[in-house]
Amino acid sequence: MPEFLRRSVPRRRLLAGQLLFAPLVIGYKMGLVSGTFIRSLIVRFGYSGVPVSVVEARGLEFARSHLPGTLRPEALQRIAWHRSQGHAIVVVSGGLEAYLRPWCEAHGLELVCSVLEQRDGILTGRYEGPQCVLAEKARRVGERYDLKAYPAIYAYGDTAEDRHLLGLATERYYRWQKVEAAAGR
Structure with missing residues (x-):
């Protein structure tokens, strides 16, 4: 996401935001500021009042080139x-969504992710609902899919924010290493 921000937030706003949020970014890297909190501030500052069409165009370009x-x-x-096993992916x-949707559509994959709120074709600078992180990932998956209908559920994660999602799986991988299956599955 940081690279997409650099490519999609208007340049003057990006430079001002880098200065304004530098202390919070340092706090995040030190584990003192939550990722959810800093992302919400950056999204608000970076995308408030930006036309949806601009961000969607940058998202498509990002999905194709980056x-x-x-x-x-x-x-x-x-x-x-x-895909060869016939699994839902x-x-x-x-x-x-601005950059993930075009990539997923090009590869025939389903998507559950964070979405930016918009009104009349202009971004508000807020998320539409909660960010798709931590327990929200698992909640959205459970809401969208009847997990009991699947004999096996595979999940892959690479950050601590994926632990709730990994907890849904019968086969789970953290940083490409298989980990013990969730209890009760």
């Missing part, structure tokens, strides 16, 4: 394997 170079080969291999992310 995301392919950032994806781990293991992720693409696992997607191909799940869902990307669950705290990242923004």
Whole structure:
């Protein structure tokens, strides 16, 4: 998400935001400021009053030019394997729909993610509902899918914010290492 912010927030606003939020970013890196809190502030500052069409265009460009170079080969291999098994494949992310939706659509994947609120084609600077992080990831997945209908659920995570999502799975991987299955599944 930080790279998308650099590419999608108006330049003057981006520079001002970097100065304004530098202490909070340092606090975040030190574990003193929550990621949810700082993301909400950055989104508010960066996207308030920005036309949706501008962010969507930048998201499409980002999905085409930047995301392919950032994806781990293991992720693409696992997607191909799940597809060969006939599994439903869902990307669950705290990242923004503006760049994740075009990528997921191009690859035939379902998506559950954070969405920016808009009114009359202009972004408000708020999220539409809670950010799709922490327990919200698991809640949204459970709301959208009847998990009991699946004989196996695979989940992959790479940050501490994924622990709730991993807890839904019968087969779970953290940073590409298999971890013990969730109790009761």
